[in-house]
Amino acid sequence: MKPTPRLSRTAVEAIRRQLQQFGETSPGIQIAVLSSADGFEVAAFHTPGADAAAARVAAMSSSITALGDAITRETGLNSSRNLIIESDNGAIVLLALKEAKPALALAVVANKQAILGHLLWSARNTAVAIERIATL
Amino acid sequence: MFEGQEIKIVFTGPMGAGKTTAIAAISDSAPVSTDVDNADRASCDKDMTTVALDFGQLKLETGQVVRLYGTPGQKRFEFMWRILGQGALGVILLLDASHISALAELDAYLDAFDDLARRRLLVVGIGRTNEPGATSVPDVLQRLRLRNLIIPVFSVDVRRREDVHLLIDALLSLIEAASDAEGSS
Numbered sequence A: 001m002k003p004t005p006r007l008s009r010t011a012v013e014a015i016r017r018q019l020q021q022f023g024e025t026s027p028g029i030q031i032a033v034l035s036s037a038d039g040f041e042v043a044a045f046h047t048p049g050a051d052a053a054a055a056r057v058a059a060m061s062s063s064i065t066a067l068g069d070a071i072t073r074e075t076g077l078n079s080s081r082n083l084i085i086e087s088d089n090g091a092i093v094l095l096a097l098k099e100a101k102p103a104l105a106l107a108v109v110a111n112k113q114a115i116l117g118h119l120l121w122s123a124r125n126t127a128v129a130i131e132r133i134a135t136l
Numbered sequence B: 001m002f003e004g005q006e007i008k009i010v011f012t013g014p015m016g017a018g019k020t021t022a023i024a025a026i027s028d029s030a031p032v033s034t035d036v037d038n039a040d041r042a043s044c045d046k047d048m049t050t051v052a053l054d055f056g057q058l059k060l061e062t063g064q065v066v067r068l069y070g071t072p073g074q075k076r077f078e079f080m081w082r083i084l085g086q087g088a089l090g091v092i093l094l095l096d097a098s099h100i101s102a103l104a105e106l107d108a109y110l111d112a113f114d115d116l117a118r119r120r121l122l123v124v125g126i127g128r129t130n131e132p133g134a135t136s137v138p139d140v141l142q143r144l145r146l147r148n149l150i151i152p153v154f155s156v157d158v159r160r161r162e163d164v165h166l167l168i169d170a171l172l173s174l175i176e177a178a179s180d181a182e183g184s185s
Helices: A009-025 A051-074 A116-134 B019-026 B075-085 B102-112 B114-118 B137-146 B161-184
Strands: A029-036 A041-046 A082-087 A090-097 A104-111 B007-012 B035-037 B048-050 B054-059 B065-070 B090-096 B122-127 B153-155
Touching: A009 A029, A009 A041, A009 A116, A029 A051, A029 A116, A041 A051, A051 A082, A051 A090, A051 A104, A051 B035, A051 B075, A082 A116, A090 A116, A104 A116, B007 B019, B007 B075, B007 B161, B019 B054, B019 B065, B019 B090, B019 B161, B075 B102, B090 B102, B090 B114, B090 B161, B102 B114, B102 B122, B102 B137, B122 B137, B122 B161, B137 B153, B153 B161
Parallel strands: B007 B065, B007 B090, B090 B122, B122 B153
Antiparallel strands: A029 A041, A029 A104, A082 A090, A090 A104, B035 B048, B054 B065
């Protein structure tokens, strides 16, 4: 049985700092959670009072990311890169970090202050930076 | 039976009980799966785990198609249990008898699917009963009696298509009996 790779404490701390920087510089971000493919929170940034939501978002983001993968696989589009959920009050962006070992998913919850294009761009940059840390 | 009605049934139960295996064993075509690497080896020592759902279909001799949905096992995916439970006509609850907390797990899933369990639209399939110290079928029946539930319990190996068929047939009989009772009342 193959061992599951684990992130070191230093890597998790570096990721947490990366999420915090992203959360504080990109407008409208309320929660940014990095989770394992099977839905455990690895590191998170959240606005005050949103800590309980972060853990739930971690589990839900792994389900939705896996469903995104299932539908792209079933329709011959290979694996999914990201998912965008728009609502009246904001948007959620889910990105798969396929290069990371173990595989990770980044979920970003933003309010209406965020502009979707900018959110996606900055979230993707953050994902790339995290991938770099997680593949070291 | 079930004319013009979609039959949706849900496979649930703890991590490692065999939900994905059962659906793969019985589905007419390759099931849709959402398996990912399992990082939680302490809870269950297996490579992959389901995080959203499994989906398969089974065509009955009557021509009716049964849609088979499997839930993730872990409590943190409880929201998926509720989503998948919507519109389900019945539930197949799978347990691993060799697991030390099999009876507590039984209780947790009966709580989650309480409505269907009380309406007798649930069957229990218990695997690995022949392992030393494993929970037995009578143990499970006794636990069900404590909750005033009279529900069929089968010892199964979900890798075997016949065993999964047995569970589905038993559940379909219960669904039919319930819909007959509703129709006559």
